[in-house]
Amino acid sequence: MTRIGIIGTGFVADLYMRSLETAQGLDLIGAHDVRDARLSQFCEYWNVKAFETRDALLSAIGPGGILLNLTNPLAHYEISKAGLAAGCHVYSEKPLAMRMDHAQDLHALAAKAGLMLASAPCSFLGEAAQTVGAALRGAVAGKPRLIYAELDDGFIPQAPYAKWQSESGAPWPAGDEFRVGCTLEHAGYYLTWLIALFGSVRTVVAASSRQVSDQLPVDDPAPDVSVAILFFASGVMARLTCSIIAPHDHALRIICDKGVIELDEAWNNAAKVRFRRRFAIRRRLVSAPFARTLRVPGPTRPKTGRWGSASMNFMLGVSEMAEAIVQNRPSRMSADLALHLTEVTLAIQNAGETTGAQTMRSRCDPIQPMPWAQRLKRGRR
Ligand SMILES: NC(=O)c1ccc[n+]([C@@H]2O[C@H](COP(=O)([O-])OP(=O)(O)OC[C@H]3O[C@@H](n4cnc5c(N)ncnc54)[C@H](O)[C@@H]3O)[C@@H](O)[C@H]2O)c1
Numbered sequence: 001m002t003r004i005g006i007i008g009t010g011f012v013a014d015l016y017m018r019s020l021e022t023a024q025g026l027d028l029i030g031a032h033d034v035r036d037a038r039l040s041q042f043c044e045y046w047n048v049k050a051f052e053t054r055d056a057l058l059s060a061i062g063p064g065g066i067l068l069n070l071t072n073p074l075a076h077y078e079i080s081k082a083g084l085a086a087g088c089h090v091y092s093e094k095p096l097a098m099r100m101d102h103a104q105d106l107h108a109l110a111a112k113a114g115l116m117l118a119s120a121p122c123s124f125l126g127e128a129a130q131t132v133g134a135a136l137r138g139a140v141a142g143k144p145r146l147i148y149a150e151l152d153d154g155f156i157p158q159a160p161y162a163k164w165q166s167e168s169g170a171p172w173p174a175g176d177e178f179r180v181g182c183t184l185e186h187a188g189y190y191l192t193w194l195i196a197l198f199g200s201v202r203t204v205v206a207a208s209s210r211q212v213s214d215q216l217p218v219d220d221p222a223p224d225v226s227v228a229i230l231f232f233a234s235g236v237m238a239r240l241t242c243s244i245i246a247p248h249d250h251a252l253r254i255i256c257d258k259g260v261i262e263l264d265e266a267w268n269n270a271a272k273v274r275f276r277r278r279f280a281i282r283r284r285l286v287s288a289p290f291a292r293t294l295r296v297p298g299p300t301r302p303k304t305g306r307w308g309s310a311s312m313n314f315m316l317g318v319s320e321m322a323e324a325i326v327q328n329r330p331s332r333m334s335a336d337l338a339l340h341l342t343e344v345t346l347a348i349q350n351a352g353e354t355t356g357a358q359t360m361r362s363r364c365d366p367i368q369p370m371p372w373a374q375r376l377k378r379g380r381r
Contacts, residue, residue: 001027002322003065005057005088007079009033009042011173012093012314013070014166015307017046019315022302025322026315029065032057038170045168054082063087066116066321072173073180077102080117084109089116089325091318091333095184096342103342107335116324118333119341121188122317124196125332126269127300130373132254133197135261135294137369138376140275142257144198147238149190149252151266153182156244157215164308174217181222183208183242183349188341189266190252194230194238195337196367201344203231204358206351212245228348234366240348262291267310270303297377301370332367340364 002025006013009031020028030049033039043050051057061067067083069076069092077097083090084106096119097103110117123129136144164172177185195201208223216224225243232238254261259277274291304313317333324331340362347358 001025002325003027003029003061004068004318004322005029005051005061005065006031006048006068006070007033007054007057007083008069008071008075008093009039009170010070010072011166011170013042014168014170015310015312016068016070016314018167018307019304019313022304022313023315023319025326026318029060030057042168042170054079055086058083058086058088061086061088064325065089066091066318068318069093072176073098073184077106080106081109084113084115084117087113087115089321091118091321092120092338094120094188094341095345096338098180098184100343100346103339107339110335116321116331116333117335117338118317118321118331119188119338120314120317121192121312122314122320122333123189123266123269123312124192124367125301125316125320125370126313127296127303128263128269128271128273129193129196130300130370131273131294131296131376132193132252132261132263133369134296134373134376135273135275136197136254140294140376141254141259141261144236144254144256146255147194147236147253148255149194149238149240150249151182151186151189151240151242152246152249153186153244154246154248157212167307178216178218178221178224181349182224182244183226184222184345187226187228187240187242187345187348189250190240191341191344192337193252193266194232195340195344195364196332198232198234198236199366200233200340200363201230201360202233204344204347204351204360205229205231206348206355206358207353208349208351209353223349223352226348226351228351230344242348259288261294267312269301269312269316295377296373297375298372300372332370334364334367336362336364337367
């Protein structure tokens with residue numbers, strides 16, 4: 001069993017607890033939060049031991065255990081640093097840090113201490129993302145040329161978000177979400193997939209803007225829309241869009257020589273992956289009206305039910321780290337991935353109107369597929 005502990009028992013911590021029910025080999029030691037009332041509410045609901053101080057929890061997790069840093073983004077750097085200093089591996093919610101120098105510092109500290117450092121999201125370890133990888137490796141669609149990835153959430157300023165709350169009663173942290181912004185919050189849901197599949201982004205050309213800031217209940221909102229063109233070192237190019245304005249669209253389309261690999265929802269580990277062939281009939285170029293569903297055979301990874309807009313297993317990343325510890329191998333949730341994800345995301349978020357091409361300095365190699373996702377089974381049309 002690998003010891004784990006949670007710091008930050010807010011909205012997302014409940015999603016981790018539901019996901020924990022599907023995980024094996026993890027021993028949750030306890031949790032800590034600076035807000036006593038919320039800590040008690042969470043610990044009573046889930047029957048988890050409450051720790052009054054951060055350091056008491058860190059020493060209970062102990063060297064070699066995993067700290068889950070589920071605090072607000074502004075606290076991530078300080079808490080992850082404390083976790084590493086206590087000898088714990090760290091799994092941080094996104095973003096790894098709000099500043100690149102802080103992310104680099106954590107990366108260097110983890111390397112020096114020989115500890116794992118990971119940043120959410122971990123959905124690239126899930127069935128949908130792994131199926132996309134198997135399809136690309138299996139040359140189902142031919143060479144990938146261009147990717148369109150959308151993370152538009154709908155017109156959130158008009159959503160009844162004041163009524164949104166987690167299972168044990170934490171309110172959706174609207175102020176935080178708007179101050180941190182949809183790019184830092186969400187770009188990773190496809191960026192991690194793309195980096196895992198195609199490796200490092202070489203150049204980012206992006207724009208970001210505050211188009212609805214007058215409708216948000218905070219004084220200092222982050223950009224509410226961003227559009228990025230990503231040039232990968234391996235040659236493929238992607239367009240990634242994040243907004244809390246445009247109609248909900250979480251589609252991914254990988255345009256390849258023989259057709260398009262597509263899926264509708266980044267936030268569903270079990271989203272159907274389809275291949276839509278392209279062909280010519282007489283003088284017309286046609287996309288197949290019926291797409292073929294692609295599947296990997298056999299058991300994949302445990303899935304969780306739906307909560308709000310997500311059907312994701314938040315524990316896949318922590319389980320991957322725990323397996324890596326037991327098997328004494330590098331984790332797919334690597335510190336290089338966390339750092340590169342942070343650099344690319346910050347470049348997009350901070351692009352504004354006039355920033356030109358930005359050359360990325362961090363690197364991340366494509367990530368080994370999961371053992372169960374080596375092969376693809378062709379499903380029915
Ligand atoms: N809300 C979501 O739907 C969602 C989904 C996925 C990921 N996330 C990510 O999860 C993280 C947490 O988000 P959330 O929605 O749970 O926010 P939240 O505000 O509901 O919870 C964060 C908790 O961290 C605690 N905290 C802050 N600083 C702390 C410190 N120094 N020490 C101990 N506790 C501290 C707060 O008191 C709070 O209870 C963020 O990084 C966010 O991006 C959120």
